[in-house]
Amino acid sequence: MITKYHMPVDIHFEIGCLKELGGFLSPSDRVLLVTDPGLRAVGLVERVEGVITPTGADHLVYDAVSPNPDAPLVEQAMETVRDYRPTKVVALGGGSSIDTAKVLAALATNEGPLVDYQWNGKPFSQTALPLIAIPTTAGTGSEVTMCAVIVDRNCKKGINSPALFPAVALVDAELMASLPLYLTATTGMDALSHAVEAYVGKGANPITDAMAQEAIRLIGGALWRVCADGKDLEARRDMAMGSVLAGVAMDQAGLGLVHSLSSPLCTFFHMAHGEANAVLLKYCMDFNLMARPERFAHIAALLGENTAGMHPYQAAQASVRAVERLFDETGVRVPFASFGMKESDAELVASNLPGFLLANNPRAISQKQCEKLYLEILADQTR
Numbered sequence: 269m270i271t272k273y274h275m276p277v278d279i280h281f282e283i284g285c286l287k288e289l290g291g292f293l294s295p296s297d298r299v300l301l302v303t304d305p306g307l308r309a310v311g312l313v314e315r316v317e318g319v320i321t322p323t324g325a326d327h328l329v330y331d332a333v334s335p336n337p338d339a340p341l342v343e344q345a346m347e348t349v350r351d352y353r354p355t356k357v358v359a360l361g362g363g364s365s366i367d368t369a370k371v372l373a374a375l376a377t378n379e380g381p382l383v384d385y386q387w388n389g390k391p392f393s394q395t396a397l398p399l400i401a402i403p404t405t406a407g408t409g410s411e412v413t414m415c416a417v418i419v420d421r422n423c424k425k426g427i428n429s430p431a432l433f434p435a436v437a438l439v440d441a442e443l444m445a446s447l448p449l450y451l452t453a454t455t456g457m458d459a460l461s462h463a464v465e466a467y468v469g470k471g472a473n474p475i476t477d478a479m480a481q482e483a484i485r486l487i488g489g490a491l492w493r494v495c496a497d498g499k500d501l502e503a504r505r506d507m508a509m510g511s512v513l514a515g516v517a518m519d520q521a522g523l524g525l526v527h528s529l530s531s532p533l534c535t536f537f538h539m540a541h542g543e544a545n546a547v548l549l550k551y552c553m554d555f556n557l558m559a560r561p562e563r564f565a566h567i568a569a570l571l572g573e574n575t576a577g578m579h580p581y582q583a584a585q586a587s588v589r590a591v592e593r594l595f596d597e598t599g600v601r602v603p604f605a606s607f608g609m610k611e612s613d614a615e616l617v618a619s620n621l622p623g624f625l626l627a628n629n630p631r632a633i634s635q636k637q638c639e640k641l642y643l644e645i646l647a648d649q650t651r
């Protein structure tokens with residue numbers, strides 16, 4: 269086992285810590301605030317501007333980020349970067365805004381287009397602009413990772429580089445209190461999938477295990493509570509910490525089958541990342557049980573299942589039921605059939621999987637098995 273751990277993000281985690289943003293800015297700064305139109309609509313962009321303005325720093329809002337951001341969006345946003353010449357970047361939002369901001373901060377100081385750096389492309393040779401990430405979902409954990417995912421021609425292409433680590437993460441769970449129920453539930457399931465995949469994957473190590481287990485415990489105890497009452501700040505804080513811990517764990521340990529199968533569902537059928545993973549998680553856990561039964565049994569216990577006296581494999585199976593129950597308790601249903609995937613699409617979808625994620629999966633799986641799994645999920649979801 270080779271264990272390496274590198275995580276340089278300065279994490280500030282407290283209710284109300286948004287106000288600390290001002291301490292990272294100076295009057296000479298030109299701040300590009302990267303976000304999405306939904307957050308302007310609910311007033312969060314104005315709240316952040318209200319912290320930036322008193323510092324004397326100039327700022328410009330780029331609020332055109334959309335779910336599953338793609339290469340054309342990054343190219344368009346880079347025109348703004350070239351015109352405005354920011355000295356710092358602030359990301360406000362979920363993974364789409366934070367990932368877009370990471371790429372903009374790196375491309376601002378490095379020559380060449382995005383495509384040069386995606387998927388085993390050239391490394392960033394220059395330090396990126398300082399990025400301050402302010403998550404508004406407890407989901408992607410992007411505020412603490414060195415990864416950014418940008419879609420390019422129906423393919424989600426990640427960039428992994430230490431240059432993409434935000435300088436600062438301001439994790440203020442109060443900013444998550446206005447997140448609608450559907451996004452709360454599905455992004456929360458994404459965070460859970462990070463923790464589960466990090467814990468059972470081949471890249472797991474004692475450092476990531478500690479974080480992944482605590483993330484599973486926190487999310488298991490808080491997801492239904494934030495869905496019952498979005499203003500429950502204690503539960504929002506537990507979800508935010510679960511998301512941060514799961515994010516660090518997955519960044520270091522890697523992901524697996526869930527994130528591999530979800531990738532083409534997002535690009536071909538325009539599912540949001542969280543809703544795809546919310547559907548896929550239990551099926552992928554069930555497929556993987558035989559590879560790490562003792563770990564899945566522990567996941568069951570972390571999610572509150574009483575596994576005393578059970579045969580180890582039965583205890584492992586209880587983890588699948590626990591995840592199913594956890595999502596049921598949110599009251600949210602993902603309308604999988606409405607995204608338009610048909611049986612005849614399974615072969616195409618299974619031929620567009622990110623192989624490096626499958627390589628980290630605890631159980632080997634062929635393209636044909638992935639196709640079969642898609643068909644089983646489709647049949648089960650449309651029953």
Ligand SMILES: [Fe+2]
Pocket residue numbers: 408458459462527541545
């Ligand atoms: Fe994810």
